[in-house]
Amino acid sequence: MSQTANSPGIAPVWLTAFLDFPAEQFEREVAFWRAVTATTLSPSRGPTGEFATLVPADGDAFLRVQRLGDGPARVHLDVHRVGREFEIRQSPGGFVFCEVGEGESVRPKPVAWAGGHTSLVDQICLDIPAGRFDEECAFWAEETGWEVRATSRPELRFLVRPAGIPLRILLQRLDEQDGPMRAHLDLASTDRAAETRRHVGLGASVVSTGTNWTVLRDPTGLTYCVTDRNPETGLLG
Template sequence: MIRWVWAFLDRPAARFDECVSFWSAITGTTPSERRGADGEFLTLLPDPALFAAAGIKMQSVTGRGGVHLDFDVEDIPSAVRYALDLGAELVANHPGYAVLRSPAGQLFCFTPAGPAKSTPPPAHTAPDGTRSRLDQVCLDIGPSDYAAESRFWTSVTGWDHTEATLPEFSRLRPKETQPVQFLLQRLGEDRPTTAHIDLACSNPEAAATWHRSLGATVIERHPRWIVMADPSDTLYCLTSRAPDNH
């Protein structure tokens, strides 16, 4: 059983400091002390006064980076065996955690479950009063892989899989409180599965203006969401979902 889910932002080493500043600002968090052999890992910590649990980590990487998922579980070997039976590939088995790849290519990790988590932090209020919350990871899946990949993630998480408003989307919602839910997006072309971050915003246009002032770029506007690029040119989306509904 998954105890906690972490949205893990992998960002290029050359732009990592800028990305840490950007993502901590827009989520209202404070970067932890860096850890790892090369100081490559950190956690974005909510205000202690909120008595909320963190749900976002960052990693400095070579290459372009992206997003992966960490699942805290009680029994890592059992979780690995279960995922492999579902079609996952074992990438690396490190002391204390395992790195895997979904059948269509999305990286994720099984990590040890720590103390019981509390609730995720509330939506963050921007300087202009608009509110937003990083509460969703979107899995971008090629059409040929969509059915099988959807079954895989539904089985691995044990979450509820439901259709969304638009036919190219469906949702995976946890049965218990977690920092993020998943949106599954059927792409128009076949390619390996990747992931991006979605933020629920009370006013996506206002959020886009604020994010631009912090170093982001507007890529595309759609009726219900805005595609953005952070300071490392990694894509994410601002959506019109209500940020205070969790």
């Protein structure tokens, strides 16, 4: 798999997050994430029917599911570019992602829930061992052509998402010096407490609570976060 950066000037036009689930957990996980995101499931596709799309009520799809032959549940990213042929790649730290052709174009609106709050899956967080952090930040800045910015927390940086792209990319430096690189999804919500209660009611469990985020596990153990960020802008405050 290639680790070279993309040719300059070919910026992503869309991002898709894939939720990859083991076969024995697939149906349960898909049902949970459909409820979390208020989406419907497309017809299956692929040689063995292993792929499907979570279709939003408005806008274009940016979440898909894959039934794995083996291995644990995980998240991977598809980077869409005009004129790009399909290619499986990996970052210097070993995070596997796909380069694909141009995709959809209309970012869905946040979902309104009973009680009045809204939420939206809007971010993929790359969890990076400390020894790879600077290298990965440089790689993803070159890969996307997006500016890297610091946050108020030294372990977090983000790429400035162009208007219309459905997912932000957050880069998180882990406490561990080395080890496997991985990723998780984040939701933005106007009422984190209400959104967390909704997820727990669907079968998730709370792992920990921070200043602006709550870490949860879905029913089969995949970790993700609900945050206080604005679902419209992706920003705090």
